[in-house]
Amino acid sequence: MNIDKIKNKLQNYNQEHVLKWWEQLSDIQRKELLQDIESIDFKLMKKLVNQYMERKETLILFDSIKSPEIIKIPRTKDEILHQREARKIGEQCIRDGKVACFVVAGGQGTRLGFDGPKGAYPIGPISANSIFQFHAEKILKAQQKYNVQLMWYIMMSKPLHEQTISFFEHNKYFGMHKDQVRFFSQRMLPAIDKDGRFLMSSKYEISKSPDGHGGALFALRDSGAIDEMVKKGIEYISYFQIDNLIVNVLDPVFIGYHVKASAQMSNKVTSKIAPSEKVGAVVIMDRRYAVIEYSDLPEEHMSDKDKDGSLKFNAGSIAIHMLNTGFVKTLTEKVVKLPYHIAEKNISYVNDSGGHVSPKDKNGIKFETFIFDALKFAKNVTNMEVIREDEFSPIKSLTGIDSVESGRQLYINRCARWLMKAGVDIPFDENGNAKIKIEISPLFANSADDLQHKDLSSIDTTKNIYLA
């Protein structure tokens, strides 16, 4: 396309400011800018700009919402038997090579403020091993256990693509084979200002951000990953988020329940700590499964109850899912549209005089789709309750709630509980936190059961414990 045509197009979409510095740009910069412009889906962006400019409050009919059916943490004999049966089914699927791990790591991690992919963050309380290494070792441990080679699909966003691959190369894939790991990037969308104009991150770059974890569906399709899975006989995808340090990346029980119910998508849930807890809730809305975000749940409805007296919004979603390969394939072939959610953020930009601005207030709008919005297209859905402290420690920022600090402590406490179960007497403080630092490499043990047959007699509980 020649420059006049591009100018015209930009004018038609009210984005002509993008070429404001054209005359000052070098040839290379011009080329980059043109490529950037050509990669944009202008029709989609027009729709999103309109969605933002004409935004209305989401109308949710709270009275018609019901709480979902949940497979509870087993307590009765029958429940324990069901769980055992699910585990057997799940283990067989893993052994048969029908399950792949899939992590979404495409977020910008702005709250963490780490210079690099979030997965490269040195999280190990003693080893300073990265989050990527922890997950890789969990997969390697599962491989030993089930005697199978597992695939690991990693979605990231373009700006961190090269850096992520170099990180894996540098660390020799943490012991995995290179061909077991697939990297691919998700789509990026322009960020806009409050007048609907694309923000510029430099005089020749349009500010873009990844299109949310829902973008995973299309990235799986566009990268060819989903077709590869089908070819390899992979039927189930174990989905998790990079920043959940203690996630069970391949849970046979969860897989088993999902398969047994012929579900297309499944969720792990935990009981909310309080009705006001800032976590999305899995619900049934218009006879379909959905997640209500906490920001869409007004205070007056937080404690709503079902007819049987149970809390409607109690099934906290912890962003761990099973997805059927066939389901993802069909969804993406039909070009099913996930809704775009609007997020107002502080986004650095170049102003009209060419100066760089790092705003203190929210000046920009990002558009994101969410993976859980695919639930409403799923024929069957299972929801499995888990113990939060055993499976969920999201790392969003450096300190405070859901942070490096709290995530590490949750991890240490889980190691402590595993060791206690194996007969090691760990000292705890009055807040229930282990008094010493503990780290157990997933290669050494990836569950309390894995520790049962280890010789732990030489552990000195007056010092930090590192088992690798």
Ligand code: UTP
């Ligand atoms: P978050 O919503 O916590 O976003 O992502 P984030 O980018 O990691 O952090 P902030 O909000 O900028 O501080 C939850 C999970 O979804 C992934 C993230 O990598 C994380 O694993 N994600 C998020 C994507 O893969 N792509 C996206 O576009 C957004």
